[in-house]
Amino acid sequence: MNRPIAIAAGGTGGHLFPAEALAAEFSARGEAVALFTDLRSGAFASNAFSHAERFVLKGEGIAGRGVRKALRGAMQLTAGTWQARGILQRLQARAVVGFGGYPAIPPALAALSLGRARPALVLHEQNGVLGRANRFLATRADALALSFAETQRVPQGARVHVVGNPVRPALQALAGQAYPGTEGGLRLLVLGGSLGARVFSDLVPAAVAALPAELRTRLMVTQQCRAEDLDRARAAYAALGVPAELSPFFPDVARHLSVAHLVVARAGASTIAELACAARPALLVPLPNAIDDHQSANAHVLSDVGAARLLPQHGLTPEMLAAEMVGFLNFPARMEAASLAGAAIARPGAVRELADLILSLIKERQ
Structure with missing residues (x-):
């Protein structure tokens, strides 16, 4: 297999589900995947990451938590960034793909710290308002992939691509199916x-x-x-x-x-x-x-x-x-x-568009 693509996602299912869809797509293409996540993600992780190396990083949210907790969160994110940096160097990851939320910040910052030979950095925003983690990173990423063209609070200078929000294969398969009849209840x-x-x-x-x-x-x-x-x-x-x-x-x-x-x-x-x-x-x-x-x-x-x-x-x-x-x-x-x-x-092909974008950026950086 190739050097892996690192996927950074965690917290709620809203961040993890599209990451799972991307992992499944890359696996189908023969690409190796590594998952950077947090402790909470275990409740939602699926078989999409069964063949991926998993790394649980230090980190906590900062926004809206009070001064003491925000300071602790900043220290944890800093520690997580150094942790992620060492892992990315060891893996020789070709790209880091962040899906928002605080678990995506340490791998993204670690990627940016690696200089000219760094992995490509791609961010994906699932929501109609750009999240705080993605706002913080958007102008430094090689690409900001959006679910909706109407997404609010996108900073000037971000390299925007509208791809849709990846859904898992079983849900992609529903596209085009007929609406069920109502005769049976x-x-x-x-x-x-x-x-x-x-x-x-x-x-x-x-x-x-x-x-x-x-x-x-x-x-x-x-x-x-x-x-x-x-x-x-x-x-x-x-x-x-x-x-x-x-x-x-x-x-x-x-x-x-x-x-x-x-x-x-x-x-x-x-x-x-x-x-x-x-x-x-x-x-x-x-x-x-x-x-x-x-x-x-x-x-x-x-x-x-x-x-x-x-x-x-x-x-x-x-x-x-x-x-x-x-x-x-x-x-x-x-x-x-x-x-x-x-x-x-509907954009049932969103995961393919996102995967194509990531691979094209990897090729550009080679």
Whole structure:
């Protein structure tokens, strides 16, 4: 195999899932991959990195943590940078690909410190607002790959390429599949992001209870819940007589998306890309405290073309959510139109475009 390409990603699934997609793409092309990550990533890492060397770096976030914690975070990031520098030199990595978040900073800074013979540095931004780590590094990178042309807060001087947000192979395969018929019942899929969404455990069952009886009797629910909320949500659906499959995490989300008629979800970047690939209409409730309100920016990508409805969490009641559900579930033609709108902006080939960009930059630096 060739000298490896280092992928730097960690924290939440929103950073790690596109990194997994890229690792799978490179493996299919016979390219060696190394993963630089943090301790939290173990909950989300998949078989995409099974053949990769893994390195857990020192590091903590800095923004919004108070002076003492910010100072400790800065010291950890500095230590992580020196740690990454030694590893990159030993591996003779040809490129470093950062997917945002603090785990991407040490490998990126380490790459930049290696002088004229340094590896290529490529950053990928998943969200509709450029994240703080990527803003810090953007003008020094060889390329800044964006998911959306409309991405906000991109600094002048960044070498921008719009490639889309890579999704995992099982989700790429959903592109172009027909929207499911509604004759056999209606399937509602509720996703809370890689960390779950506690508000949905109360809000969605109450909204289902507020649906007209004739609609509720046709409904089947698949919902992601935090572990501590499972019993409460399960009891609520059982009392309504609504079949429900509940779990803290769905590793096979592609299977659930393939049969869903409507999705209720947060608006993380991976969720947006996956909804577009699967062409599923959605009711999006952005995380209210997301940094720079980036989830609202993400949601607008789908809502502005009619593929989804954006519902701010503040003031959202079960009755309001039920009315939005009825507006889709009772009107198959509207659901199909929303499906087509999502499909029109999907970029299932994003991972190939990103891989091609990285390899072209490696070739330029040889």
